[in-house]
Amino acid sequence: MIKLHINGVARKVIVDDSFPMLTEFGRLLCSYSSNKNEFWISxxxxxxxxxxxxxxxxxxxxSNIDLHALTGWIxxxxxxxxxEADFNRDSLFRYSRVENGEEGEFW
Structure with a gap:
């Protein structure tokens, strides 16, 4: 059972442990982690x-629709x-930190 909050409403969802596989390559046909011991993503x-x-x-x-449904974040x-000539990486990935009035870089 997995508890999800879909559009702000808690839902308990029962899932089994079977996943779609591409048999000729032995790979999952769904989201998965590069760590073979992690199944939470799937x-x-x-x-x-x-x-x-x-x-x-x-x-x-x-991804916008999915993030909004799962987190409420817009x-x-x-x-x-x-x-493009007017592309500016530095200004695109800057943000303002509300805490303590500090400014920071995204990365």
Missing amino acids: LLEKAYMKVMGGLGDFPGSN PERVAIRVK
Whole structure:
């Protein structure tokens, strides 16, 4: 059982431990970790897909829709066009820290 908060409502979702596999290559056909001992990513995706209607009825989404449904956070999408003349990496990845009025770099 996995507890998800979908659109602010707690949901308990029952999932099993079977995952779709691409048998000729022995790879999972879902999200997974590069650490072979971690299954939480695959289990979380399976639970989310079950809540959203399953693979057969899933209308599709993008990371913005999924993050909002799972966290309530309203993400901002920014197009990164490195080849454009006015692209400025430094200004794109800056943010203001609210704490103590300090400014910081994203990385």
